[in-house]
Amino acid sequence: MVRAVDVIRKKRDGEELSAAEIDWMVDGIARGDVADYQWSALLMAIVLRGMDRSETVALADAMMRSGLVVDLSSIAGAKVDKHSTGGVGDKTSLVLAPIAAAAGVLVPMVSGRGLGHAGGTLDKLESIPGFRVDATLDRYREILRETGLVLIGQTAEIAPADKFLYALRDATSTVESVPLIAASIMSKKLAEGIDGLVLDVKFGNGAYLPDLADARRLAETMCDVGRSMGKKVVALITRMDQPLGLAVGNAVEVAESIACLKGEGPDDLTGLSLDLAAEMVKLAGLAGTIEEARGICERTIQDGSALERFRRVIAVQGGDARVVDDPELLPQPRRKVELKADRPGWISRLDARPIGEASMLLGAGRVRVDSAIDPAVGVILHKKLGDRVEPGEPLCTLLVDDEAELDRAREMIEGAYHLGEAGVEVPALIVDRLIAGGE
Known part of the structure; x- marks a missing residue:
C-alpha cells in the first residue's frame, strides 16, 4: 500500500519514485486523500532533490490523465x-x-x-x-x-x-x-x-x-x-x-x-x-x-x-x-508620454525585464493572478540594441491611462536603456x- 508520507520520505532522501507512486500521489488530488501540505512537502523535496527523466515523464503523464485528453481524430489533418x-x-x-x-x-x-x-x-x-x-x-x-x-x-x-x-x-x-x-x-x-x-x-x-x-x-x-x-x-x-x-x-x-x-x-x-x-x-x-x-x-x-x-x-x-x-478600433490610451535621450550614443544594452515591469505598473500586466488589466496601456520602443541615438530623440513612448505609477515606470525604463560610445552587434535570436x- 502506497502512503504519501513514504513517497515524501523517499524523495527527501534522493531516491527515484516509481510511476505507480507518482500516479497514486496525483490521483490523490481528486480522491482527496493526499493533503495540500503533503503535496507541498513533496514539491519542495523535488525542487531540492530533482527528478530524473522517467520520473518527469511519469509526472507529466499522470497530470495529463487527471482530466480529459481531447480527441481531435474526427478532424482530418496534422494538429x-x-x-x-x-x-x-x-x-x-x-x-x-x-x-x-x-x-x-x-x-x-x-x-x-x-x-x-x-x-x-x-x-x-x-x-x-x-x-x-x-x-x-x-x-x-x-x-x-x-x-x-x-x-x-x-x-x-x-x-x-x-x-x-x-x-x-x-x-x-x-x-x-x-x-x-x-x-x-x-x-x-x-x-x-x-x-x-x-x-x-x-x-x-x-x-x-x-x-x-x-x-x-x-x-x-x-x-x-x-x-x-x-x-x-x-x-x-x-x-x-x-x-x-x-x-x-x-x-x-x-x-x-x-x-x-x-x-x-x-x-x-x-x-x-x-x-x-x-x-x-x-x-x-x-x-x-x-x-x-x-x-x-x-x-x-x-x-x-x-x-x-x-x-x-x-x-x-x-x-x-x-x-x-x-487597428485604431483597438483600445487606445488617454495619454502618450515620450521618453527622450539626454545624450548621444549607441544602445549597448536594453534590459527586457524592467520594460515588462514598467508596462505592468502602467496596468498592462498582473501583480496577482486575479488582478485586472488595462488593455490600452503599454510601451512602444523607438530605439533598440545597436541603434544610434541623438539628444532629444525619443527612446520610447509610454501609453498611459492612470498616471499614479507613471514616474516609477519612467524610472524603470530609463534604467533599462544603456548607452555606449560604440555600436554593438545584435546577436542572433x-x-x-x-x-x-x-x-
Whole structure:
C-alpha cells in the first residue's frame, strides 16, 4: 500500500519514485486523500532533490490523465501547437498561428494569461473588442474544423491536477524546478489532442529562466517527455535579453501582430514568428525541409492568406474583425508620454525585464493572478540594441491611462536603456534547435 508520507520520505532522501507512486500521489488530488501540505512537502523535496527523466515523464503523464485528453481524430489533418516559456513583447503566437493555419496546419492553441513582467496571449486576444477565449470542448472542435485555428484558454477539463499543483508551487516557492516546469507545460499541451508541438524556450534577463544552461535543460527535458509519449517535439532556444518587437502591452501588441501579417512588422518579431511557424509546417509533414517550410510560410504573408485567416478566427470567436483593417478600433490610451535621450550614443544594452515591469505598473500586466488589466496601456520602443541615438530623440513612448505609477515606470525604463560610445552587434535570436520524435 502506497502512503504519501513514504513517497515524501523517499524523495527527501534522493531516491527515484516509481510511476505507480507518482500516479497514486496525483490521483490523490481528486480522491482527496493526499493533503495540500503533503503535496507541498513533496514539491519542495523535488525542487531540492530533482527528478530524473522517467520520473518527469511519469509526472507529466499522470497530470495529463487527471482530466480529459481531447480527441481531435474526427478532424482530418496534422494538429500542431506552439508554446513559449514567456518573455517581454512575446506575441509570436498571434503571428505564427494564422501563418501556420494558412499553410495547412491545424492549430489548436490553448494559451495562458500573463503574470508579472511577461505578457499572456489570452490578455492580448481579449483586447480585441468582443473576442472570446472561453469555449466548451465541443465549440473548440467546431472552431478548429471551421477555421483550422482556435485560440482559447485552458478549460477545467484539461489537466486539473496541474492547476492544483501550479497554485501550490506559486504559494510554496517551488516554481523554479525544471522537472516541475516541464511536466506542467507538457501535461497541458499533450492533453489538447495534438500530434506535434513546437517549443520556444527563452533565456535572458526578460525570461523566467535567465541562464542558457537552465533553458537548454528545460528544452531537453520537454523533448524527452514528448518523445516518451509518442509526440513529435521541436524546441528552439531563443534570447530574451531585450523585448521582442517594438510593442509591449496588450492592444498595442495585437496591432503590431497585424502589422507583421501585413508584412510591415519589426524584423525580429517577423523572423522568429516565421521560423516557429516553419517548424510547425514541417512537423505537420507539409514540407520536406525547414527551408521549404519557411518559404511556404513567407508566401502566406505575401498573398494575404495569413492575415485573412486571422480576420476569420477573430470573427468566429466573437471579436470585431474590423481591427485587422483599422487597428485604431483597438483600445487606445488617454495619454502618450515620450521618453527622450539626454545624450548621444549607441544602445549597448536594453534590459527586457524592467520594460515588462514598467508596462505592468502602467496596468498592462498582473501583480496577482486575479488582478485586472488595462488593455490600452503599454510601451512602444523607438530605439533598440545597436541603434544610434541623438539628444532629444525619443527612446520610447509610454501609453498611459492612470498616471499614479507613471514616474516609477519612467524610472524603470530609463534604467533599462544603456548607452555606449560604440555600436554593438545584435546577436542572433535563435541559439539552438532540439528535436524529439523524428523529423
